[in-house]
Amino acid sequence: MEMSAHNCRLVFVVLAVSGCAPPDSTSEEQLRPVVPGGFDSVPVPVHNPLTRNKVLLGQQLFFDPILSLDSTVSCATCHRPDAFFADGKAVSRGVGGRPGTRNTPSLLNIAYHQLFFWDGGSITLEHQVFGPLQNPAEMALDLASVLQRLESIPTYREAFEELFDEAPSLRGLTQALGAYQRTLLSGGARYDRYKAGDQTALSPAETRGYKLFKGKAGCLHCHHGFLLTSLRFENNGIAISKEDSGRARVTGLKEDYGKFKVPSLRNVAQTAPYMHNGGMATLSEVIDHYDQGGREVRGKSPLIQPLGLKEEEQADLEAFLHALTDTTVLAGIEGP
Amino acid sequence: MNYRNNIFIAVNLMVLFLVGCDAATSDTGSTTLTLNLNAQVNGKPLSTDPGTTFDVNGTLISFESVRMYISEITLINSNGDPVSILGDGLTVPAKNEDDEDISHTVQDHIVLVKQDAGIDSYDLGTWPAGKYEKIHFKIGIAGTNNRIDPSQVPAGHPLAKQTDYNNHWNWNAGYLYLRIDGKVDTDGDAVPDDEWAVHLGTERFLRQVMVTHDLILEADQPGILDLSIDYGEFLRNVDLSDPDQRICHTMNNLPVANAVANQISSAFSISTDRKRTGGSTSADG
Numbered sequence: 001m002e003m004s005a006h007n008c009r010l011v012f013v014v015l016a017v018s019g020c021a022p023p024d025s026t027s028e029e030q031l032r033p034v035v036p037g038g039f040d041s042v043p044v045p046v047h048n049p050l051t052r053n054k055v056l057l058g059q060q061l062f063f064d065p066i067l068s069l070d071s072t073v074s075c076a077t078c079h080r081p082d083a084f085f086a087d088g089k090a091v092s093r094g095v096g097g098r099p100g101t102r103n104t105p106s107l108l109n110i111a112y113h114q115l116f117f118w119d120g121g122s123i124t125l126e127h128q129v130f131g132p133l134q135n136p137a138e139m140a141l142d143l144a145s146v147l148q149r150l151e152s153i154p155t156y157r158e159a160f161e162e163l164f165d166e167a168p169s170l171r172g173l174t175q176a177l178g179a180y181q182r183t184l185l186s187g188g189a190r191y192d193r194y195k196a197g198d199q200t201a202l203s204p205a206e207t208r209g210y211k212l213f214k215g216k217a218g219c220l221h222c223h224h225g226f227l228l229t230s231l232r233f234e235n236n237g238i239a240i241s242k243e244d245s246g247r248a249r250v251t252g253l254k255e256d257y258g259k260f261k262v263p264s265l266r267n268v269a270q271t272a273p274y275m276h277n278g279g280m281a282t283l284s285e286v287i288d289h290y291d292q293g294g295r296e297v298r299g300k301s302p303l304i305q306p307l308g309l310k311e312e313e314q315a316d317l318e319a320f321l322h323a324l325t326d327t328t329v330l331a332g333i334e335g336p
Numbered sequence: 337m338n339y340r341n342n343i344f345i346a347v348n349l350m351v352l353f354l355v356g357c358d359a360a361t362s363d364t365g366s367t368t369l370t371l372n373l374n375a376q377v378n379g380k381p382l383s384t385d386p387g388t389t390f391d392v393n394g395t396l397i398s399f400e401s402v403r404m405y406i407s408e409i410t411l412i413n414s415n416g417d418p419v420s421i422l423g424d425g426l427t428v429p430a431k432n433e434d435d436e437d438i439s440h441t442v443q444d445h446i447v448l449v450k451q452d453a454g455i456d457s458y459d460l461g462t463w464p465a466g467k468y469e470k471i472h473f474k475i476g477i478a479g480t481n482n483r484i485d486p487s488q489v490p491a492g493h494p495l496a497k498q499t500d501y502n503n504h505w506n507w508n509a510g511y512l513y514l515r516i517d518g519k520v521d522t523d524g525d526a527v528p529d530d531e532w533a534v535h536l537g538t539e540r541f542l543r544q545v546m547v548t549h550d551l552i553l554e555a556d557q558p559g560i561l562d563l564s565i566d567y568g569e570f571l572r573n574v575d576l577s578d579p580d581q582r583i584c585h586t587m588n589n590l591p592v593a594n595a596v597a598n599q600i601s602s603a604f605s606i607s608t609d610r611k612r613t614g615g616s617t618s619a620d621g
Binding site: 043114129147174 | 431435436437485486487490498502538587
């Protein structure tokens with residue numbers, strides 16, 4: 001059920017023409033995404049300004065399975081628009097159905113992240129493209145083949161020439177994919193209406209859940225700001241496999257063992273299963289994990305302590321998490 | 337008046353003459369310098385032909401990728417003064433030590449050695465003419481240069497993401513300083529059958545090589561620096577017959593990473609078979 005770039009219309013992002021002169025060499029006018037209320041402006045790197053045609057090229061590449069070894073897997077295979085740019089599986093599945101080791105994170109609002117992947121092992125949105133492209137358990141295609149395939153398709157060849165003034169290149173590929181992903185924004189949940197002053201946006205149970213979220217449950221320590229994440233790396237008391245040491249794999253620091261990036265809670269009710277390994281199937285399981293104070297594992301954050309939540313409080317908290325769903329994200333998507 | 341002017345001019349000329357007579361480094365010209373890297377494995381010429389094997393510590397191995405980064409090249413002139421040059425200047429996105437986005441200009445002249453591609457000669461840039469006694473360089477990429485985004489480096493630059501053998505960890509920011517790998521004979525039939533790999537990186541394994549060598553660079557006369565590198569020396573303290581020592585992607589195998597990094601300086605020497613100028617052949621760590 002692959003969506004093609006041509007019949008997938010993502011209209012939830014409005015791109016506005018900026019008055020600023022574009023810093024790149026293209027003659028296209030620079031665009032800036034119109035962000036949801038309460039959000040910061042989207043950080044757009046100087047070296048990769050957003051232009052309409054670059055975003056469209058990135059969108060086409062995002063949905064194109066030719067970027068995988070057997071031409072069956074695209075970025076959108078694991079980052080499905082109809083699944084809030086996640087995939088609903090415990091761990092991702094790549095070419096030949098090969099299982100990955102981690103849960104696919106949603107790409108919504110990815111533009112605001114500073115480091116990428118669960119362990120922060122990639123430093124820019126452009127740079128992270130190399131990970132899934134080459135990973136044997138994802139798209140499994142070597143970079144030389146990627147360029148050869150793009151070169152062999154006239155529309156891509158022409159688009160790269162027009163946009164980057166060169167034949168298909170890794171720089172152009174990563175810039176286009178980065179530009180497209182910076183337009184994937186989500187901030188239209190009932191929670192946002194409530195924050196904007198609409199007291200009727202949340203039900204009584206959700207309102208109680210929000211109070212718990214900020215108070216007794218302590219969620220706000222790690223899930224704050226308009227993204228509902230600190231974007232920091234924390235050990236939240238999950239049993240860690242020997243094969244995946246988390247942030248420590250990047251830093252080499254013992255104190256980073258078992259730490260993973262705190263995910264955004266936006267649309268969390270729609271992006272099960274949970275945790276870096278997809279090991280928890282439901283929100284109630286997640287809430288129960290934190291209520292118990294996590295497992296006693298090495299390096300667990302001191303923030304993870306038993307909460308003593310009553311059954312009805314757990315229900316209220318879960319109700320609030322459902323209020324973080326942005327149903328408007330789906331409004332503009334047409335299926336294949 | 338004319339007499340006083342002549343005296344003034346004569347004194348100035350004398351000052352200029354004295355300044356210009358620095359025997360160590362001439363400011364009157366420059367020349368290109370090329371590094372010829374004579375690759376060996378325990379004295380035998382390196383080959384990445386799969387059928388060519390090498391005895392390393394009693395174990396037969398073959399090589400597939402043989403790459404490394406050379407950076408921060410410095411020549412020490414006869415006065416003991418360090419002389420270095422700047423590269424073209426490449427401005428790219430990078431992260432600072434706090435993982436904040438910055439724009440960074442790589443000024444260093446960096447060389448990516450690709451001996452698996454049969455390339456033995458490398459452009460070291462343009463240097464002031466003069467007499468030099470030592471050469472320093474690092475194997476690896478230091479500081480912010482190692483935190484740039486390789487995806488945004490133009491193809492053709494040594495720091496660009498390579499399309500054949502990976503030169504930068506996707507999952508672990510930073511360049512592979514030294515990349516040597518191939519196959520190892522595990523069953524004693526003289527045919528390498530299993531993989532071995534030493535992919536060395538991260539700041540703690542950055543190593544400086546110091547070579548003592550008389551090098552005279554004359555203006556507009558292309559200079560050549562002949563060095564030998566013995567890849568067997570890198571593996572001197574690694575037992576590739578031991579499965580636990582066969583795969584090192586640095587952080588997964590610190591003992592092997594340390595064992596290889598500590599041999600880096602001793603792997604280099606003045607190339608004795610093609611030596612063009614006099615000098616000692618010692619390499620200092």
